[in-house]
Amino acid sequence: MTQPAATARPGLSADATFPADFAWGVATAAYQIEGGVNEGGRGPSIWDTFSHQPGTTINGDNGDIACDHYHRWEADLDLMAELGIPSYRFSLSWSRLQPTGTGPLNPEGVRFYRDLLAGCTARGITPYVTLYHWDLPQALQDDGGWPARQTAYRFGEYAGLVAESLGDLAEHWITINEPMCAAFLGHSWGMQAPGFKDDGLAVRAAHHLLLGHGLALAEFRSSRPGTKVGITNIIGNLNPATDSPADREATQYWDAVSNRIFLDPVYKGRYADPTVAAYGKYGLTAAGEGAAAGDLVQPGDLDIISAPGDFAGINHYTNMLVSASDSGSTPNWTHVEPAPSSFGWSNTPEALKAVLKRVASEYTDLPLYVTENGVTFHDYVDPNGEVRDPRRIDYLRGYISAVGEAISDGVEVRGYFAWSFMDNFEWAEGYDKRFGLVYVDYGTQARIPKQSAYWYRDTIAEHGGHRALASSAAAGATA
Incomplete structure (x- = not known):
């Protein structure tokens, strides 16, 4: 594996500390x-359906082949080990394991x-x-999808089957990834599967995704009590764009409908008054x-949703300035500068530190x-x-430093997973x-570690990745 000759050294913040078991x-x-x-034996998911509809994705792209990891997983894990990555977060395809979202699991999956x-x-x-x-079996979507309460129960049943069949091979389990995106990007904004633009459907989906989390947690508690289970929220x-009362109110509103709608039920056992408003x-x-029967939030739902988990997962990408809309509708927001990414997202590591400290406090x-x-x-x-990507190295250096600084300030952060x-x-x-640390040539499926992959390897070795492989340490010594 050839690496760029000028790999930058880690150079994290002097105030960043990491525990030995990070x-x-x-x-x-x-x-x-x-x-x-x-x-x-995999069945279709809502993303198969959505991505094959004209105009839903750039260039009509879909995940039919993607990175061909289904056939190349062994080589991908070999590369991960060669790069000294101690931990790997991945998701299960619900439609590969349970093609219609009901019944026994698919043995091949x-x-x-x-x-x-x-x-x-x-x-x-x-x-x-x-x-x-986000890959709901299409058969469940046909029966109403996440806006339908029954989908939460199907997810709980699926989780129980997974716990029985796979729970002996992993200690850490995340129930739902980013319910905000699954609910609102998929049901209100129309930009992700299943592609609806209906706020009412989005709110129903949000509640049922959280209910599904609680039901899945209960299943793991029952059949795999030794596992550690949590949910991941984005x-x-x-920040208000100005100190005006209107912009501060707009920021509080946006917080209530994008952050608090998912944090308060899980960790406080109720929806916040601004969210309900x-x-x-x-x-x-x-x-x-x-x-009453048929109401969205039923008695006991919040007890299920707020049952104690073992950790809190946090995804963070955005640092936003929020301003009131002239029309009085949904507030406006923009990314804080600098925003160098091809998405136009910010590079402001202090925002991640602020998020970690907020959740902890x-x-x-x-x-x-x-x-x-x-x-x-x-x-x-x-x-x-x-593949030289010095700007990604700069980004990672800042954000990983922010995590270490939060730890130094007393926040119990146990891990960092680069996306x-x-x-x-x-x-x-x-x-x-x-987004990758490894470049993929989609035509040939060749994998080429970017400069940032070697930087991350060196960072892990330097800051005590307790499970980093011996080959990683050796590679770091000769880089």
Whole structure:
């Protein structure tokens, strides 16, 4: 494996500290990397349906092949081990394991994931497994999808089957990834599967996703009490564009409907009053007391949703300035500068530190994991066959330093997972956006570690990645 000659050294903040058992990792999601959509008994998901509809993704891209990880997983894990990555967060494809979202698990799907999990362990890589990363079986969508309460129960049943069939091979489990995106990007904004633009459906989906989390947690508690289970929420850092009362009020509103709608139920056992004020017209109530049959929030729902987990997952990408809308409708927001990524997202590490400190002070004393954080650039292979991405190194250096500084300030952060291990299908953006530490040539499926992959390897070695492989340390010494 040839690496760029001028790999930058780690150089994290002097104020950043990391415990010896800190989980250094990378992350992926099933539909974004696996491919093999018609193999191994897999059924269609809402992302198969959505991405094949004209105009839903850039260039009409889809995940039919993606990174072909379904066939190349062993080589991908070998590369991960060669790069000294101690922990790997990935998701299970619900439609590969349970093609219609009901009934027994598909034996071929179970075998694939058991092999993948065993392959991680054999290479000294600790798996962190996500049950749901947006790929709802299409059959469940046909029956109403997440806006229908029954989908939460189907997810609980699925989680119980997964716990029985795979729960012996992994200790850490994430129930739902970013319910905000699954609910609102998929049902209100129309930019992700299933592609609806209906606020009422989005609010119903949000509540049922959280209910599904609680039901899945209960299943793991019942059949795999030794596992550690949590949910991952995406949390933006919000700032008023000015100190005007209107902009401060707009920021509080946006916080209530994007962050607090998912944090308060899980960690405080009720929906916050500002969230109910915004979405009460769609049936959202604080806690469901006195609900009638058919109401969205039923008695006992919040007890299920807020049952104690073992950790809190945090995905963070955005630092936003919020301003009031002249029309009095949804507030306006823009990314804080500098915003160098190809998405136009900010590079402001202090925002991640602020988010970590907020969650720890306002919501929970559970251990925190940064389960996703990363950046896109227009990466390319240079004439020497190398992929140099110094701006990604600068980004990672800042954000990882921010995590270490939060730890120094007393926040219990147990791990950091860079998004993503390799370039992949970036949902509606298709293959236009590259988040990976490893470059993927989609035509040949060649993997080329970027300069940032070697930087991350060196960072792990320098800052005590307790499970970094011996080969990683040796490679770091000769870099």
